[in-house]
Amino acid sequence: MIISLTVNGEVRDVAVEPHYLLSDVLRDRLDLTATHVGCEQGICGACTVLVDGQSARACLLFAVQMEGHAVTTLEGGAPSAELRALRAAFHTHHAQQCGFCTPGILMTFAAYLRDHPDCDEAGVRAVLGGNLCRCTGYGPIVRAIMAASAALREVADV
Amino acid sequence: MKPAPFSYHRLQTVAELVGLKARLGDAAVILAGGQSLVPMLTLRLSRPEHVIDVNDIVEMDHILPEQDGLRIGALVRHQHVAESAVVATHLPLLRRMAGGIGNYAVRQRGTIGGSLVLADPAAHMPLAALLFDARLVLRSARGVRTAAYRDLYRSPLNCALDAGEVVVSVCFPRQPEAMRAVAEMFHVTAGSFPALICAVRLVADAQGGLAGLTIVVAAGAVRPPVMEGMFDDLRGVRPDAALRGEVARRVVAHMGGLIGQDAAGRYLLSVLEGRMAVCLAGAAGDTKEGAGA
Ligand SMILES: Cc1cc2nc3c(=O)[nH]c(=O)nc-3n(C[C@H](O)[C@H](O)[C@H](O)COP(=O)(O)OP(=O)(O)OC[C@H]3O[C@@H](n4cnc5c(N)ncnc54)[C@H](O)[C@@H]3O)c2cc1C
Ligand code: FES
Ligand code: FES
Numbered sequence: 001m002i003i004s005l006t007v008n009g010e011v012r013d014v015a016v017e018p019h020y021l022l023s024d025v026l027r028d029r030l031d032l033t034a035t036h037v038g039c040e041q042g043i044c045g046a047c048t049v050l051v052d053g054q055s056a057r058a059c060l061l062f063a064v065q066m067e068g069h070a071v072t073t074l075e076g077g078a079p080s081a082e083l084r085a086l087r088a089a090f091h092t093h094h095a096q097q098c099g100f101c102t103p104g105i106l107m108t109f110a111a112y113l114r115d116h117p118d119c120d121e122a123g124v125r126a127v128l129g130g131n132l133c134r135c136t137g138y139g140p141i142v143r144a145i146m147a148a149s150a151a152l153r154e155v156a157d158v
Numbered sequence: 159m160k161p162a163p164f165s166y167h168r169l170q171t172v173a174e175l176v177g178l179k180a181r182l183g184d185a186a187v188i189l190a191g192g193q194s195l196v197p198m199l200t201l202r203l204s205r206p207e208h209v210i211d212v213n214d215i216v217e218m219d220h221i222l223p224e225q226d227g228l229r230i231g232a233l234v235r236h237q238h239v240a241e242s243a244v245v246a247t248h249l250p251l252l253r254r255m256a257g258g259i260g261n262y263a264v265r266q267r268g269t270i271g272g273s274l275v276l277a278d279p280a281a282h283m284p285l286a287a288l289l290f291d292a293r294l295v296l297r298s299a300r301g302v303r304t305a306a307y308r309d310l311y312r313s314p315l316n317c318a319l320d321a322g323e324v325v326v327s328v329c330f331p332r333q334p335e336a337m338r339a340v341a342e343m344f345h346v347t348a349g350s351f352p353a354l355i356c357a358v359r360l361v362a363d364a365q366g367g368l369a370g371l372t373i374v375v376a377a378g379a380v381r382p383p384v385m386e387g388m389f390d391d392l393r394g395v396r397p398d399a400a401l402r403g404e405v406a407r408r409v410v411a412h413m414g415g416l417i418g419q420d421a422a423g424r425y426l427l428s429v430l431e432g433r434m435a436v437c438l439a440g441a442a443g444d445t446k447e448g449a450g451a
Contacts, residue, residue, distance in 0.1 A: 018166035018209070021200070041197045043350060048263050055263040060196040064166050065189075065211055108263060129348030130261025 003063065006070040007032070009077040016063045023047045023058035026073060034074035034103045038132070045131035048104035049073050055111045074103040081155070082110045085148040095144035097135035105131045109145050117156065119149055161199040168211040172297060172326060175212060179322045180299035182208050188324060189213075190233060190272035193264050218271065218326055223248055227331040229295075232271025232324075236283075240265060249290070249330055251339040251357070255282040261349040271325040274307060279314040279379050280351040282343075287311075288384050289339065289357045289374045292330045298322040304329070313381050336362045336369070340440035342433035353377070354426055356409075356433050360397065360441035367394040368401075373409055373434075377426050378417030385412060397442035406434040 004013050007030060014029050021040070026032045026049070038044035040059045047058040050072035058071075076083070086106050089095070096102045105128070112127050113119065124145050128138060167186075169175050179186060186208035189195055198204045212218065218233035221244050228248045230239065239245055240257035259265050259273075259282050273283040274294065286292075287307040295304050299322055307328070310317050319325070333339075341357035354377045361370035371389045376382040388408055395401050410431050417423045 017163060019161040019163050019199075021160070021196075024160070040200050042193055042260075042264055045261070045263065045349075054266045056267055057193075057263050059200075060192050060264075060267070062161075062166070062189075062192075062196070062209075065168075065192075065213065067168075112262065126348075127262045130263055131349075 001064070003067045005063070005066040005068070008072055008075055009070075014063070018062060018064045020063050021059055022049070022061040022063045022066060022071070025063035026058060026071070032073045032075050036100055036103055038100070043132070044101075045104040045108065046101055048107045048131070050107055050111055053111065055108045072107070074106055080110055080114065081152060082113045082148070085151045086110060086113070086145065089144040089148040089151065090141075093140050093144035093147060095136065095140040101131055101133040101135075105133070105141060109148070113145070113149050113152060117149070117153060121146055124149075159200055159202055161196070162202060162205045164199075164206055164209045166209055166211065168214060170214050172215060172217055172324070175210065175215065175324055176297050176299050176322065178210060179324060182210075183321065186210050188272075188275075191235065191268040192272075193260070193268040194272065194276050194278070212324075220327075221245060224329070225332075227329050228252075229327050229329050230270055231327045232274075233269050234271075236260075236265040236268045236270070236273070237262075239270065249333070249339075251341055252286050252290075252330065255286050255341060255343075255355075255357075258282055258343050258352070260351070270328060274328060275317050275319065275325055277311050277315055277317040277381075278351070279381060280353070280355070280376055282352075282355065284311060285341075285355050285357060285374055285376050285382055287328060287330075288382055289341075289359050289372060290330045290333070291372075292328050294325050295327045295329065296320075296323045297326050298324070302326075308384060311381060314379055334361055338362075338441045338443060340437045342437050344429050344433060354429055354433065355382075356430060356437055358434075358437040358441040360438075362397075363394065365394075365396075367396050368392050369394075371405070373405070375409065375413055375430065377413060377430060378423065380416050383412065383416060385409060388412065397438070402435065402438040402442060405438060406431060409434055 023037050026035045036046035038046040042057045042060045049058045187206040189209050189211045218231040220231040222229045236256045236259045245253040292307050293304045312318050339359040343352040344354040345352045356375045359372040363369040373385040374382050
């Protein structure tokens, strides 16, 4: 069957079978390989994308379900202010080593920082519990997210 | 592994849903948040011929305060419960428990209906529904009925719906003014199911004595027991430290009989003992904790 969905702001028609996972369709049909696949069980968070602006596990959705919905991946056409701030802060704070977990963390927090502009470190740590990182020990990631959040607040205050 | 092929149906109304369920019978499964069903399909623990997507059925997506309690549609997401001002006013503990489920992305999609039907023994919503004696509104081609979740939840992963039945909403009964409810969750790893949840619902009489006490504990892979009748002899007694110690002792002994006394069981029981003390103090109004419930 052919489904029509919006990916990164562009309407795309893709041929899929109902049992194809969104994560596989993004990577294998649409060549959007920033969405990583680790566990396929909803645990590791590497596949996190935005569906209608909210974070969701791409491995726990069927691509057919996305007909009429908007999916945003890390490749996203026009990155949001949150995503830009997060990217810059990840650079500065060396919050990435192998990079396997990074796309999922960036997408999770792009939505979280937008919805929680006044978040504190405890809140960030609780949300980060949904994304596994085997390299960094999480410290630099927490610092980067807190820095991005502070930078966004500064812009908002001007 | 990947899911096996199936036919996909996306419906807009409950009427269509019960019609299709009646026609397809056991060959069809309902896909709500998919946060438990999709992993089961991916692991091929389940290979249905038909998958019915209910995510568009907006009539199952509402939180309504009603005369006799709080009605929550089956399709309401955990994050919605966790952020709902209405839930915060009527049942603050439910809101806190929803916020403790899994992780942020899972809460954005997982639904209360899916969670109750799945009846995972370690899950938050089933435990809350047992604690507050919630009733499910069930619909099938035969009509509508309501049933107590305590009766439907027979054993782990077994919520006994009749053939062709779907959950439309869940109703949490209105609570008396003098009710306090507190829960404690114990995690071994972040981002997933807790190893232990214990929850206390305490109703005080006009003199501050016990008028009602319900305790539900999720630990080990057993259907969380609802402990209530075993405290009948304590009615009217003030919930002071001595009484709370006695209640905790009974709860730990009861759970010990259910989950076994091997090393893992003994460890969980020791955690339970500590957490029960915190819950009971909170429910008795002895700590700030109780106010949050
Ligand atoms: C990484 C991870 C961590 C998790 N951690 C927790 C946790 O800590 N605590 C917790 O409680 N849960 C946890 N969960 C489970 C999560 O809460 C699920 O959302 C929930 O158990 C199922 O809800 P769902 O809407 O996703 O249902 P689905 O997966 O879509 O469906 C589950 C079952 O319910 C049936 N069903 C769904 N809706 C209806 C309906 N209206 N009528 C009849 N049958 C229906 C389906 O057919 C299926 O059998 C976790 C899940 C993941 C992936
Ligand atoms: S691949 Fe989706 S959560 Fe791990
Ligand atoms: S940077 Fe390697 S897993 Fe996080």
